[in-house]
Amino acid sequence: MARRTGNGLNVAAVGGKNVSGTTERESRSAMQVQDTARIARPFDVTHAEIWRIALPMTLAFLTTPLIGIVDTAVVGRMGDAAALGGLVVGAIVFDVAFASFNFLRAGTTGLTAQALGEADEREIVAVFWRALVLAGLIGLALVVAAPAVIALGLLAIAPEPPVAAAMRAYVEIRLLAAPFALVNYVLLGHLLGLGRSGRGLGLQIAINLGNIGFAIMFGLVLGGGVRGVAFGAVAGEAIGAVLGLMLVVADFRRRPSVGRADILRRAGFTRMLALNGDIMIRSFCLVGTYALFTRFGAGLGAVTLAVNGILLNLLMTGSYFLDGLATASEQLVGRAVGAFWRPAFDRALKLSIGWGIAFAAAIGLLLFAGGPGFVGLLTTDETLREGAAPFVAWTAAATLAGALAFVMDGVFIGATWSRTMRNMMLASVAVFVAAAYLLVPILGNHGLWAALTLFLGARGLFLLAMTPARRDSEFAPSRPPSPV
Numbered sequence: 001m002a003r004r005t006g007n008g009l010n011v012a013a014v015g016g017k018n019v020s021g022t023t024e025r026e027s028r029s030a031m032q033v034q035d036t037a038r039i040a041r042p043f044d045v046t047h048a049e050i051w052r053i054a055l056p057m058t059l060a061f062l063t064t065p066l067i068g069i070v071d072t073a074v075v076g077r078m079g080d081a082a083a084l085g086g087l088v089v090g091a092i093v094f095d096v097a098f099a100s101f102n103f104l105r106a107g108t109t110g111l112t113a114q115a116l117g118e119a120d121e122r123e124i125v126a127v128f129w130r131a132l133v134l135a136g137l138i139g140l141a142l143v144v145a146a147p148a149v150i151a152l153g154l155l156a157i158a159p160e161p162p163v164a165a166a167m168r169a170y171v172e173i174r175l176l177a178a179p180f181a182l183v184n185y186v187l188l189g190h191l192l193g194l195g196r197s198g199r200g201l202g203l204q205i206a207i208n209l210g211n212i213g214f215a216i217m218f219g220l221v222l223g224g225g226v227r228g229v230a231f232g233a234v235a236g237e238a239i240g241a242v243l244g245l246m247l248v249v250a251d252f253r254r255r256p257s258v259g260r261a262d263i264l265r266r267a268g269f270t271r272m273l274a275l276n277g278d279i280m281i282r283s284f285c286l287v288g289t290y291a292l293f294t295r296f297g298a299g300l301g302a303v304t305l306a307v308n309g310i311l312l313n314l315l316m317t318g319s320y321f322l323d324g325l326a327t328a329s330e331q332l333v334g335r336a337v338g339a340f341w342r343p344a345f346d347r348a349l350k351l352s353i354g355w356g357i358a359f360a361a362a363i364g365l366l367l368f369a370g371g372p373g374f375v376g377l378l379t380t381d382e383t384l385r386e387g388a389a390p391f392v393a394w395t396a397a398a399t400l401a402g403a404l405a406f407v408m409d410g411v412f413i414g415a416t417w418s419r420t421m422r423n424m425m426l427a428s429v430a431v432f433v434a435a436a437y438l439l440v441p442i443l444g445n446h447g448l449w450a451a452l453t454l455f456l457g458a459r460g461l462f463l464l465a466m467t468p469a470r471r472d473s474e475f476a477p478s479r480p481p482s483p484v
Contacts, residue, residue: 058324112193117338139179211236404460
């Protein structure tokens, strides 16, 4: 007589004894120990593997800041500083509303990569549908809550009346894209978790080029200004959601079918909600820091507010080079944790940090040397061009300071160590707040940029310091996966 253990091993039992001579009770005890052990599935991490994922996503992410650049250029051509300031503030409010839910992308990537490492096809599909349910519900809630989002944005940033009017016009239209944008987060997270960065590139290009094209048409060609730019964003997100869903659903036809009970399984949703809750707090803190940065800038005058908006676009453009490497670390670290293979984790960590620092140094030099020229492309206003010149070097310093933070975010998202990541983000925000309140009254806008640079550097160093203990715990032998 034979039976199958939880690990798929056949154990023959004859007269209460198995073939090794132990009793069935002893055998069951041994099998329970085996079931708590995680099966290692070795795989290699190479420079080529890093760039197979990072390069397409770097190209994809580079099209994202082009949206901000084009939007800024479209409104900047109007020669209205208040309208440009309204766009800057509106983009911040929109980012707070949307990027706070970026956990839908990050959490989906980490959970999908771990399911891939565990070779669990059904869980790959179930994770996607769970995340999609959350995206739809949250997106619809944001559309309904648009007046409250606008009111909170005005309260938080407190712009001057002309800037506030332009911001209101932008946000009330842009929020219509919420359901589509959050679905796109899930789609991208799913593709990245599977390591299909080429498809992720295609999806991002469709979204961002659609966004840019419609923004130019509605905002510049048709003269819609700030409202036209917002309508362009809605159209671009909608196109991406439709194309992405078609792509993923077609792929699912080749995977095991998953029923509603699997999707709504309490343990799966509980883990996703706990993970996503921590990432949401982390994302809210990150975007909230930029919102506070903007508020400090607004207190220094409309010109400084607009200047900082332009320089932040340059900083974000540089950061998207690093986001490709962060994505590679997410997928490879998540896969290593799912596969219970520490050598792959260590190798992914080492290569991601090395390439991240090298890239950040190159980007920083480019921003330092070419910053004034880049500013000139974004605005025709001589006042803004002259106002930005003294602060261009800060974009280079902030890029280098933030390199480690981008990579370590990817590591912690892939490993789903979200609680630690959340706590280190809170500590980093405290560093920014203390530095800003201390330095801005003394150094003005230079002090504000110094505080932002300290914030970015603290994030990376805090996470790196926490990595050894979390890694040792995660890869301890004969133990179940650690909680988030």
